[in-house]
Amino acid sequence: MTLPTRQGTTTARRVNRGHDSYDGIEPLLAELAAMAGHDPRRTALRELCLRRCLPLADHIARRFTGRGETYDDLHQSASLGLVLAVDRYDPARGTSFLAFAIPTVMGEVRRHFRDRTWALRVPxxxxxxxxxxxxxxxxxxxxxxxxxxxxxxxxxxxxxxxxxxxxxxxxxxYRTNPIDSPADDAGGPVPAQITEALGANDPSYELCEDAIAVAPLLRRLSERDRRVLYLRFFENRTQAQIAEEFGVSQMHISRILSRTLAALRARALRD
CATH class of the missing domain: 1.10.10 (Arc Repressor Mutant, subunit A)
Known part of the structure; x- marks a missing residue:
């Protein structure tokens, strides 16, 4: 089945101004419900009912415009709801078609907003x-x-x-903006992009990563080796000053530093 385009719907609405084409649709729907599924006339009658009721989908779709969705998307969802209403309507219940169709169509449009328009997962x-x-x-x-x-x-x-x-x-x-979109407060003839307002890479991040990687390795060192590293790199003492505190030669402190740093580097790269 092919539903009429938006232009056709608008034209039909103008022609029927003051009188909706779905007024008195119940007899046709009752006839449709009484037909067997294999009846060759069923398809044509069903399409006639849908065409007559399509302005209802248009009315409801327009009620939801201005909420961040295009009319075409809303009309498509409303038309789907209309198809469901026509197929599910039971004339034997004695309820008017509008009383049944309006909640069905509006529910489909609301479901469109709930399930298909959110940029992020929300309960x-x-x-x-x-x-x-x-x-x-x-x-x-x-x-x-x-x-x-x-x-x-x-x-x-x-x-x-x-x-x-x-x-x-x-x-x-509900909506996210691309990172290369113009900034909201951008002024001047050429709007600035959001990326231009972002900060540069912070070199301290790499230093933090190195510190996190080395921290457990430092705890495995002996008390003497940790003390030598602390004096050299945190208190900025010279090798001669460290050697004097430990009562050893400056060359001995140099070998401790070289050996300890090489071991830390090798273990950090390996891990």
Whole structure:
């Protein structure tokens, strides 16, 4: 089955202004439900029902525009929800088609926001709360003339303040910006990129890595060898001053340093 394009939907809406094409759709759906699955007329009748009801998907998709998603994506999800509504509608229950279809289509659009539009992994419960917050903020903003607080939102939704706060913070995970995108506060004729505001590589990181690698090896040295290294590299004493403290020759201290440093280097590279 091929659904009409957005242009066709818009044209149909203009022609039927003041009268929706899905008004009185129940008799057709009842006829569809009564047909056997192998009836050759079933496909054509089902497509007719979908075409007549497609403006409903358009109306609902437009209700959700302006929330970070394109109309085309929303219309696609709403159309899928409409297909589900037509296929699942049971006229025998006595419920109008609209009463059944609207929650089905809106649920599919909300599922699109919940499952397909988040840049980072967020718990489902937090996603659902975050989606419910948007309409509440609009409602409270019009009523109060200002942005509502988290406490006011929590009271309106009858939720715990912590849940609302988590959902508000989760909004930061909805979209991520490429690292080479223009910075928000960039001025001038040519917008600066985020990468231009990042710091340079810190050479101290390499020093920290070396210190972490050598630390356990230093603990394996004898007390004398550790003392010699400490005096030489932390107190900046000369080999002669160290030799005087230990009562040995300067050449002996030189051999201790050479041997100890060579052993540390070999073990660090090996590990």
């Amino acid at each position: 489902r419960r937090v996603k659902e709360t975050q989606l419910a917050i948007g309409p509440v903020i609009e409602k409270l903003s019009q009523h109060c003339g200002r942005m509502p607080t988290a406490v006011e939102i929590a009271m309106e939704l009858d939720l715990d303040l912590i849940e609302v706060t988590q959902a508000l913070l989760a909004g930061n995970a």
